[in-house]
Amino acid sequence: MLEAGLGEALLRDLPRLSAWIRAIKETGVVLSVKVRANVVDDVELARLIDKAGADIIHVDAGNEGFGTDLDAILNYRDATRLFLIGNNSVKDFETAKEIFTRGADMVSAARGVLENSELIQELVENVTSYQQSIGWYNAPKHVCSDGDFRGLAFCCLPVKPCPVHEKFRKLGYTAEEFARTKLDFAKGTMLEYGEDTCFGSLVWCCKITKPCWIRDGVLNTIELSDAEYMKLKKQLANYVLDHARIPVNESH
Ligand code: SF4
Numbered sequence: 001m002l003e004a005g006l007g008e009a010l011l012r013d014l015p016r017l018s019a020w021i022r023a024i025k026e027t028g029v030v031l032s033v034k035v036r037a038n039v040v041d042d043v044e045l046a047r048l049i050d051k052a053g054a055d056i057i058h059v060d061a062g063n064e065g066f067g068t069d070l071d072a073i074l075n076y077r078d079a080t081r082l083f084l085i086g087n088n089s090v091k092d093f094e095t096a097k098e099i100f101t102r103g104a105d106m107v108s109a110a111r112g113v114l115e116n117s118e119l120i121q122e123l124v125e126n127v128t129s130y131q132q133s134i135g136w137y138n139a140p141k142h143v144c145s146d147g148d149f150r151g152l153a154f155c156c157l158p159v160k161p162c163p164v165h166e167k168f169r170k171l172g173y174t175a176e177e178f179a180r181t182k183l184d185f186a187k188g189t190m191l192e193y194g195e196d197t198c199f200g201s202l203v204w205c206c207k208i209t210k211p212c213w214i215r216d217g218v219l220n221t222i223e224l225s226d227a228e229y230m231k232l233k234k235q236l237a238n239y240v241l242d243h244a245r246i247p248v249n250e251s252h
Pocket residue numbers: 142143144145154155156157158162163164
């Protein structure tokens with residue numbers, strides 16, 4: 001394959017990879033490009049695939065002997081908004097969940113299925129019930145715990161020094177613009193409530209998996225379920241990314 005200039009060899013010839021993606025897309029197909037992480041600059045590669053017009057990036061994030069390279073998944077997530085499939089060492093729902101929190105929309109499994117023929121069914125059942133209970137099965141981590149851009153939906157009002165500033169700056173926001181964008185989204189939604197929370201509104205509140213009796217008390221009072229709260233946070237994350245001055249695939 002390599003001698004024929006195919007497979008991984010294409011990663012060393014990015015202009016050719018880009019030209020092939022463009023040519024294949026002209027046929028009208030939905031195109032998924034499978035790549036191996038840590039071979040070339042992953043951010044550059046993700047952006048090239050995105051700009052060439054592919055629909056899906058499927059990342060083999062192998063980490064020789066150490067399972068999935070979760071940082072590699074995160075690098076792809078913060079370089080493109082394309083649909084992302086995370087691959088490597090998916091053996092159970094727990095490993096899949098780790099990959100989801102780094103931004104994968106889907107996971108793929110290979111060896112895990114050989115070891116457990118029920119794996120796909122188990123993953124489908126677990127992802128489905130997790131989605132039903134949490135409302136955002138691939139919700140990101142908080143930005144201060146290495147969350148991707150989508151984690152800005154869980155960020156506080158930017159009034160203290162913390163990683164949020166660096167994160168929104170990469171998207172071209174000033175602190176004031178970032179705050180205004182979140183408040184604009186909240187207007188007319190249930191996220192406007194929460195006077196007693198840390199920053200006066202649920203729009204600044206944490207991920208539902210972070211225990212907080214104040215937020216949960218507000219959710220109870222306004223009769224907003226955990227899943228509905230998280231669905232609004234997901235919409236908020238998209239809104240913040242949609243309104244960025246610098247698109248994700250050009251952020252730096
Ligand atoms: S704003 Fe809050 S949630 Fe976001 S990075 Fe800072 S401390 Fe963490």
